[in-house]
Amino acid sequence: METYSDTEQVILSYLRSHRPEECMLDKISRGTGKSRATVLKYLGILHARGLLEYTFVGRSKLWMVKEEAGVGEQAAPAAAPAEEEQDLAALAFALYEARRREADLADRLALPETIVLTVTDDLRVLAANRLFASLFPDTGSLRDLLRPADEPRVDGALRTVRAGRAATVELDLREKAGVYRPYAVTLVPAPASGPAGCVAVIGEDLSSRRRTKRDLEALLYIIRSVGTAPDEEHLLEGTMTGIREKLVPYLHAAVFTPGGRPAYATFEPSADRLAAVTPLVRESMENLETATAGPLALPGIEGEVKSALAVPIIEEEEATGTVLLLLGSAASATLVESLEIVADELASALKMQRLDRERSEYVNTLLALNRLSGILNDARDEASMLERSIEAVMGALGFEMGCVYLLDEADEMVPRVQRNMPESLRQMCLSGVFDALFERAFAEQKVVYITPETPAYAALDEAVRAQGVRTVLIMPIKIGGEVVGLLNMGSGREKRYMRTSLENLSSIGLQLGLALERSRLARELEARG
Known part of the structure; x- marks a missing residue:
C-alpha cells in the first residue's frame, strides 16, 4: 500500500473534501495552513506520481484528485513456456520478487518525518529511504552533511556502535547551502547475522519541536x-x-x-x-x-x-x-x-x-476625462486650450511634468506647451533623446506606458533614469485615423494602470484631437469670413 507524508495527506484530504472552485493554490494554502511554496512543491510531486491532475481557469490551475484507472480486460492465458526457457523464466520471476520486496520495503520506510539509511562504518551511504533521497539528493557520504563542529560527536557515536551498542546524537544536517535541519540521529549496529561493516541510521526531524x-x-x-x-x-x-x-x-x-x-x-x-x-x-x-x-x-x-x-x-x-x-x-x-x-x-x-492603486488610477483617468471635457467644451483659443488641458490632466493623474508636441505644416514635431520640465529633460527632448519613443507612439497609435517593470524602461537613456523618472506616458493626439501630436507626461512615482485605464488614457488623446480639429475649422471659417 502506498504511503504519503503528512503534508501529502493533508493536501489530498483537502482536495477530496472541497468543491473544485476551492482547489486553487491560494485556497489550498490557506485551507491546509501551509506556505504557497510548500503546497506548490507537493502538488508537483503528487502530479508527477499520477495522483493529481489540473485544468486551467484563466491563469490559475484548478487541482483535483485523479480518478483511478479502471481494471482492463483480463488477458488470455499464456501458452506454456518451452523447457529451455524455464531457467530464464525462473530468474525473471526471482528478479520480480526481489523488486517487489524492495518496493515493499521502500513503502514501509516511507516515513513522513524520519530519515532511514544504511551506511558503512565510515558513513558512506549504501541505501536510503525516499525522504532522505528527496531532502539530500546525490549525497555520497553522511559526513558531507555535517557541520565541522559535529564531527567529533559523530565519531564518538561510531565508536559506541563498533562496541555493539546503539548511540543517539542531535545533529544539524545540511539541507541546502547555508541551511541546516535538526535531527535526533540514532546509529544502530548491524546484528551478528547482518552485513558486516554496516550501520543503520535513523533520524527524527526536530524542526517542529524547535519552533518556540x-x-x-x-x-x-x-x-x-x-x-x-x-x-x-x-x-x-x-x-x-x-x-x-x-x-x-x-x-x-x-x-x-x-x-x-x-x-x-x-x-x-x-x-x-x-x-x-x-x-x-x-x-x-x-x-x-x-x-x-x-x-x-x-x-x-x-x-x-x-x-x-x-x-x-x-x-x-x-x-x-x-x-x-x-x-x-x-x-x-x-x-x-x-x-x-x-x-x-x-x-x-x-x-x-x-489592486487599490489600479482602482485609484482608474478613477483618476475618469476624473481627467471629465475635467478635459469641461475645458474643451469651453475653450476656443488653441494655446489656452492646450495649457489648461495639460494642467488638468497632470493634476488629475498626479504627474509632475508634461509637455504637448504638435506636427507643424512641415510635419515636424514642435513643442507647444511644457509644464514643470527640468531644463535637462527639456534639452533632451530638443536633442532627440525621446525620438524613438515618439516614433513608436506614431507607429502604434496607442498609449506608450513605461515603468521600471516594463522592458522599455531599460532602453530609456541613462540620463532620463538618472532624473528619477519612474513612469512615462505618451498619448497620441489623433484626428481621424492620423496622429497629429503627442501629450507626454512623466512622474517620479511608479504608477500602475490596468488595461481599461489605458483605454481611458487613449480617449484623452482622441478628445484633444477633436478639440484641435474644431479649433482649426473655426479659424478657417473666420478667415473666410
Missing part, C-alpha cells in the same frame, strides 16, 4: 504589521524590520520585483552587488522555491555573509518578487519555513495594495 512560542509570536507580529501598512513603501520596510527584530538579525536584506529590480534594500544596490545576488534571486523566482547559497562576497558590504536566502513571493503560481536575506551565520530549516509564511502574507498584501 516566541517564534509563533514573532510571526503573528509580522503578519499584523503587514496587514496595517498604508502603502508599499511602509509595507516592505515594516516587514523587513519585523524579520530583523523578531526572526533573524540579518546583515542586509532586499526585496526584488519580478524584473529583478530592488524595491527595498538595506544596502546600496550597485551594479557589482546586484551581479553577485541576481543569480540567486532569479533561481528562486524561476523555480518557485527558496534558493540558498553559502558564503557570498559582496563588494563593500560590512560583515561576512556566511549564507544567503532568496524566498519567492508567490501569487497564482507565479513569482511576483523575492525576499533576499544576507546572514552572518547558517540558517535553520525552521527559519526558512517561517520566512516562506511571511512571504505568503507579503504576497497577499502586495496584491491588495496593487
Whole structure:
C-alpha cells in the first residue's frame, strides 16, 4: 500500500473534501495552513506520481484528485513456456520478487518525518529511504552533511556502535547551502547475522519541536504589521524590520520585483552587488522555491555573509518578487519555513495594495476625462486650450511634468506647451533623446506606458533614469485615423494602470484631437469670413 507524508495527506484530504472552485493554490494554502511554496512543491510531486491532475481557469490551475484507472480486460492465458526457457523464466520471476520486496520495503520506510539509511562504518551511504533521497539528493557520504563542529560527536557515536551498542546524537544536517535541519540521529549496529561493516541510521526531524512560542509570536507580529501598512513603501520596510527584530538579525536584506529590480534594500544596490545576488534571486523566482547559497562576497558590504536566502513571493503560481536575506551565520530549516509564511502574507498584501492603486488610477483617468471635457467644451483659443488641458490632466493623474508636441505644416514635431520640465529633460527632448519613443507612439497609435517593470524602461537613456523618472506616458493626439501630436507626461512615482485605464488614457488623446480639429475649422471659417 502506498504511503504519503503528512503534508501529502493533508493536501489530498483537502482536495477530496472541497468543491473544485476551492482547489486553487491560494485556497489550498490557506485551507491546509501551509506556505504557497510548500503546497506548490507537493502538488508537483503528487502530479508527477499520477495522483493529481489540473485544468486551467484563466491563469490559475484548478487541482483535483485523479480518478483511478479502471481494471482492463483480463488477458488470455499464456501458452506454456518451452523447457529451455524455464531457467530464464525462473530468474525473471526471482528478479520480480526481489523488486517487489524492495518496493515493499521502500513503502514501509516511507516515513513522513524520519530519515532511514544504511551506511558503512565510515558513513558512506549504501541505501536510503525516499525522504532522505528527496531532502539530500546525490549525497555520497553522511559526513558531507555535517557541520565541522559535529564531527567529533559523530565519531564518538561510531565508536559506541563498533562496541555493539546503539548511540543517539542531535545533529544539524545540511539541507541546502547555508541551511541546516535538526535531527535526533540514532546509529544502530548491524546484528551478528547482518552485513558486516554496516550501520543503520535513523533520524527524527526536530524542526517542529524547535519552533518556540516566541517564534509563533514573532510571526503573528509580522503578519499584523503587514496587514496595517498604508502603502508599499511602509509595507516592505515594516516587514523587513519585523524579520530583523523578531526572526533573524540579518546583515542586509532586499526585496526584488519580478524584473529583478530592488524595491527595498538595506544596502546600496550597485551594479557589482546586484551581479553577485541576481543569480540567486532569479533561481528562486524561476523555480518557485527558496534558493540558498553559502558564503557570498559582496563588494563593500560590512560583515561576512556566511549564507544567503532568496524566498519567492508567490501569487497564482507565479513569482511576483523575492525576499533576499544576507546572514552572518547558517540558517535553520525552521527559519526558512517561517520566512516562506511571511512571504505568503507579503504576497497577499502586495496584491491588495496593487489592486487599490489600479482602482485609484482608474478613477483618476475618469476624473481627467471629465475635467478635459469641461475645458474643451469651453475653450476656443488653441494655446489656452492646450495649457489648461495639460494642467488638468497632470493634476488629475498626479504627474509632475508634461509637455504637448504638435506636427507643424512641415510635419515636424514642435513643442507647444511644457509644464514643470527640468531644463535637462527639456534639452533632451530638443536633442532627440525621446525620438524613438515618439516614433513608436506614431507607429502604434496607442498609449506608450513605461515603468521600471516594463522592458522599455531599460532602453530609456541613462540620463532620463538618472532624473528619477519612474513612469512615462505618451498619448497620441489623433484626428481621424492620423496622429497629429503627442501629450507626454512623466512622474517620479511608479504608477500602475490596468488595461481599461489605458483605454481611458487613449480617449484623452482622441478628445484633444477633436478639440484641435474644431479649433482649426473655426479659424478657417473666420478667415473666410
